[in-house]
Amino acid sequence: MKTAAFRLLWTGQTVSTVGSAVAGASVPLVALLVLHASTFEVALLTAVAWLPWLVVGLPAGAWVDRWPKRRVMLVCDVIQMAAFLTVPIAWASGVLSVPVLVAAALVGGFAKVFFSLAYRAFLPSVVADGDLLGANVRLQGSESAAQVGGPGLAGLLATLFGPVSGVLVDAVSFGVSALCLRFLRADEPAPGPRTRLREEIGEGMRIAARDPYLRVMVLSGATSNLALNGYFAVQVVFLVEGLGQGPGAVGAVLALGEVGGVLGAALVSRLARRTGTAWAFLWCEALVVPALFLGPLAWPGWGRTLFVLAGAGCAGGVVASNVLGGTFRQQYCPRHLYGRITASSAVVNYGTIPLGALLGGALGEAAGVRVAMFAMAGVQAVSFAVLLAGPLRRARDFPRAALAVQSAA
Template structure:
């Protein structure tokens, strides 16, 4: 067992955070399937309407991530995460309640999705900034790998569970599982006791603080590349995610259980990628690992619309496409997030994370809208082909950058916005 693994195993605060996050990630995966199926099956939405609905989940990243980043640098992050998950539990629980009252409508569902998105922004900005508080820098890759592995494990089991819950209880009532999972996360976060070193907010200007975070991203060569390629990936990912559920239901005639099974099986790639990311980074040059992961992850979506023949062949091909995409994404995410945390001073961590989230998910939101429009205009399968080729273009910034030449992950002392450490 590695030193990093041993250290994390005895880090009770990280273990508590990891446990709560793992449970909530499983709940989120149920919602990721049940919520669009609620819109498709219960409300009979069009591709354009589903695209707009999906965009509401990420629209708050565009407007709120930056001020939330300032808040995360000014205030202790743990209480903010507790508030965010408590509110998310209440909002998710509203959907089955409205369904029982026969009062669920598309505008109400969109408002709930928007509210959940606001809380998600706050939680995402905080947890990515909070991990370096409870984990030392030399263990960041292992810690991020564990969280990513939990996410992939949730992607493996969550959709299958979600599909089963949808078939047994109907889509709106499957969301109860996610509401409960958020409450588990709240309890785990409540039990953590780690002092946080935060700056006093007196005599600070929010606009200047936001500008400091954005300026750091723009001037830091690694962060700049990660922001551009991450935004491009999320645009394409949201494009595919918006169209795939409708494509699977209406063109391929798959039921909720089979859709959940396909997504679950494809998530094995993400689980394997996240599990081995730390080992790969330790054994091979950091930049080479990141580059290979990007090439695999961004090339996988070409298989999703490739086959329309026998059902078994379609299932295998689509699953393989998602498998490769998620495997590459898991490794590149672990490496990329760790690189971001390693080169960013703690006093800028919240604002850096917020700036990256604004760029990545703000642009990703437009991908959901574009997917709905293009899928409605060209057809669902043609829209998936457009997204697949767009994925290849999204990999170009990494191929042209100096990140592939990194021998190891640099530290804050080695890399500043004006310099870089390249092997």
């Protein structure tokens, strides 16, 4: 592992993730408490942040394969910083509105598409293949720790300075990430032979569709993201209006739930050694289903404990499965094809996120937030059933790169 380069990458991403975790709680609070938005409008903010995957996801993967990854990440950080700075500026100017929040989320979402694809493809340039699992554990562990502290910090900032201050923190965090990338040095491999953009996109789609492991993970991931984001899009509304929580309490409850993500990142390597990487992945995905059913059973007072336990189980399962699934793809996919394969998978996976958010918001408006959360938990159960229908239950460990090369041929 190239220690100095990885340390800069790790630091920048940790700070940026803290900012994003703060914003994840602050933006709905701004919409609810400052702008008095409806449940559907709050869900819309989640939807538009992920809509760019449907718009530019496929060509973005091919473009990222052609471009220097570090430079792409640096530019995207600057764009996201500028986008989210518009929110506190608009608030200070007295012109903040739901459309301003939507515009900031949309612009930031487009930049995030390119950043995410470049980031995943860039990590193997900083970390040796044998160290990828350990590096992903550290990165995901820091991200989980940030998710623990972020909502609590958002609640504290909202109580002391107002919800908009959390969005300002997010903008500053992107600046810190950009500075870290500015001073990071790593040898990136030369891009593969360039063909027509349509052919490169098609190549990535064919590999993702034909490979039995990638295909089942894409389909399950898409269903899971529909469920999780329909659930997450209304959880702040559930805490504020269903459980009567103020900004500080909302941040505390969300933060306590995210402790499960820290535990998931800490224990995933041990679980993978004991059960095998593929079976560990399935066990982690299985944990999420009962956790989601537990959340909407919460009630005011001590009943909030159920929501915290649900959040911990969900975060633990999702974080650990993300570590294992991400490491598998980085080792399995040929590096010169990684961007387009990942983009093809991500368009399907992430394309359901705005749909899930809108569905959760619509169900919450029509039938109540609690009903919407139960419905999303049911969809998550379908996601796990899709995984069980594939080859993972028959393979103790994920396959290695040789099979991916054959699939790509």
